[in-house]
Each structure stands twice: as structure tokens, then as C-alpha cells.
Amino acid sequence: MYSEKVMDHFTNPRNVGEIPDADGVGVEGNAVCGDIMKLWIKVEDGRIVDARFKTFGCGAAIATSSMITELVKGKTIEEAMQISNTAVAEALDGLPPVKMHCSNLAADALRKAIDDYLAKQKGAEENNG
């Protein structure tokens, strides 16, 4: 039922793990089936230079987590904010219809990690100013 790309990312997930000194962390729970993803990003000069994840979920959830960390690396924050769940699914050559909700998990966790990064930036600016 899964594409070869999904199975590839599921079998050999890229960027599994944590970033201890991350600039942004996002945790998202999936309301539909109860799965959880945690995503860490490292940002330098407005660009995401590293991304890592941990996921408790199905094959599609793990594959979309892996794919989104690949997609965001090297992107500016503005570019990364444009990444939608359908873009992740497309990059994996599609997901079965019942598994489309799993790609929300990755997209939402990324959005939260970015929000966390932006909030920290803002806090730092206020402290400096």
C-alpha cells in the first residue's frame, strides 16, 4: 500500500535523534489516531542548517517525519514555513488516502518548531533591547 519512497524513508529514516542545543523544538500529537512527533531545528543566519526528529507512529508518520527533515535543511525560515503536508506527501510519491492525516503530524510539528524558534528570537531581541 505504500510507495517505494515511503518504504525507503521508513526503512532508513534520515535524521533520527535529537539536537541538544536546538534553536527550535516542536511537539505535535495527532488528534486522529493519537501519534506523536517531536522535531528539533538548528538555525544559522535565518537558514535551517539541521533538523532531527523522533516519532511514535505508523509507517507513513515515520516516513513523512524523515522526509520533512530532508526538505527543510538549507531552507530559510520563510521557505520552510511554506512546506505543506501535501508537499511532503508528494515528495514521497503520495500516501494512501487513509494515511494523509499522518503527514499533518510532520507539517504541524515543523510549524511548531519554527514558532518556538521565532518566539525565542523575539525574547532574545527584547532582552537585548
Add this chain to the structure above:
Amino acid sequence: MKRIYLDHASTTPLRPEVLEAMLPFLKEQHGNPSSIYGEGREARKALDRARDRIATILGASPREIIFTSGGSEADNLAIKGAAFALKDRGNHIITSAIEHHAVYNTCRYLEKHGFRITVLPVDSYGLVDPAAVAAALTPETILVSIMHANNEIGTIQPIAEISKILKERKILFHTDAVQTVGHIPVNVQELGVDLLSLSAHKFYGPKGVGALYVRRGVRLDPLIHGGAQEHNRRAGTENVAGIVGMAEALVLAALEMDKEIERQRELRDRLISGIMERIPHTRLNGHPEERLPGNVNVCFEFIEGESLLLNLDMQGIAASSGSACTSGSLEPSHVLLALGLPHEIAHGSLRMTLGRGTSAADIDTVLEVLPGIVDRLRQMSPLYDADAFCKTH
């Protein structure tokens, strides 16, 4: 790669001897059992013989066996058939929280037609308390339906004990024995039930054929109206080849049952204890002893079942899970929830059901590959903190 099939509760492979017994009725013996000429009489003879053989093994008489298209139809016929036939006497039906969907959803359907359903809880092993059945009875109660053994966790219910209570009160008792017939002794007299469902593909017979035992004197409204087949209780030209195959499969199962129960139990317990020894944060679901000989069901904390199944499949092992992610509805198994397991634990469930083809070497292979798979998924899980566990456990 050699495949290791550990999903026998889902379905079993057709035995070659069963196929042999069926073949004549798929080839030259094409008669309709209702026809009076030679070909028809031959088919009728085969059908009668199959009915005799099945009845004998179940401790029933041949007229008490109705052939159906499988376990689901047998459950539907038992419950809707009895409910509609007895609706003048009452409208209350009692069932349990761990029934197969064929029973559960049938009861839900009846609810929409004015019947009142009581769903009894189970304890943490999945057992129904006979005293709770007695306590739930009302003057309106017309039927109780409680499965013989559960398809997910393998727990075997105290059916004979429950039937004693119901006999005194003259209340109909149905049991879904789809998981037990052909696997452990099933005798309708000893169990004391009035209605009992079975399905051939669970005991190495063909798919799409089953039967309902209906005790003499029990009234049932038919589901399928038409010809006079099955004593007017189930219309339609009989699936002769399938029925012959079902009888053959049941006889073969009865012949090797004692030996096979002992063999599978030993493999089952080896698999369970092997998993418990090798993999921390694991729990056994279902009753440790009152359990089907081939059923293993465990939950691994911090991981999800579908990713576990995909990994096992890549290693040649076929199994199943009650995880929300593997169900079309995206709900975790209602059986695991009924045991009191929280959602995230039910998520990490793995069911492996052994069969007559399962060898000791198969069990060894599973015990070799499973710990690595679980560990790899745990390393990937945000819920699992290996270091913290090393410190505190």
C-alpha cells in the same frame, strides 16, 4: 526468504486433503442438492454426510446445523434471527465488550430497531463475570451473546458456567465459537448453549462457508428469504463444495486436536516467555492460562503497531496489531481498550497466532529478530528515554 505466517486467527491455509475432498464438487459433481435426479441426489448425499459429520463432532443432531456463508452470517442469523422471532417476549439483549464486530455491530443495528443492549465489561484478562450476566438479566431479556474465545487476546470464557444461569431462567444463549471450533473441544451439550457460530476458514477449511448450531425448538426468523433450503431457515442453493470441505477440515482437526493443543501451547508459552525475558516494558494481553493454544498478544510500550508489522513483514513474518494506525477506522482495538489499556499502550500491540504449520524454529526466528525491531523503533520514539530508564529501573 522463508515466510513465517503467524496470523492464523485471521485465516488459515486450506489443507490439501480438504481441497481434494472439495474438488469433485467443483468439477464433475455439479448437481443441485434440491434436484430429484441422480446428480442432485449425489449432491444431497454429500451434503447430508457433511451435516452428519459436523453435528457428530459438535455433539448436535444433524437437523440442528444450518449452513451459512461464514462466521459473520452465522452471528447475524443467531442474533437478528432470535431477536426478531422473540420480539413479542422482550427487547433486551446482553453481550460483552470484547465481541467480534459481527456480533457487536449486529447488536448496534438492533438498537436502532427498538432493542435495548447491555454491554458487559470484562476484567483485565478479558473475562466476563458470570455473576455480572445474572445481575444484568431483566424480565425483558430474550438473548445473551458471549463469545467462546476472543480472536484478539485468546481469552476463553466460562461459557458452561454462564449457560447454567441462563438455563434456569430459560433465556437463549448464543456463543460465537469461530475461534474455538477445530482448535479446542467444543460440545454444545457441555457448553449448554442454544446457538453457536463457526467458520470453516479458521480451521484450514475454505473461506466463505460456516454454520450455525440451533438447538431443537429454538425459533429463528430467517435473514435470507427464498427457497426451502436448510428447513426454511436459510434460502439459497447450498455451497456444496465448501460445506464438504468444512466437514473434512473439522474431522481432520478433531483427529489431531489433542496433540496439536499440547504442541501449540508449548510453542506459545515459549514465545511469550522469550519475549518477556528479552524485551523490557512489555505486557501480555489476555489470560495467562485460560487462553487459546495458539494465541500470543503483547503490548510493547512506547512504539506503534503498524511500524512494527511493517518491520516484521520485511523479515518475512506475518502478524497483526490492534493499533489505531492499522485499523481502517483509526480507532484502537475495542478489545484492548475494554481490558483497561490506555490508547498509547494499545497502540503498541502485537498479535501472533500460531497454527499447525508453526515450528519451533519459527519461534526461534521471531525471538531473534523481534527485540532488535522493538529497540530500533523505541530509539526513534519521543516517548522513550532509554537513559532515564537505565537510571531509574
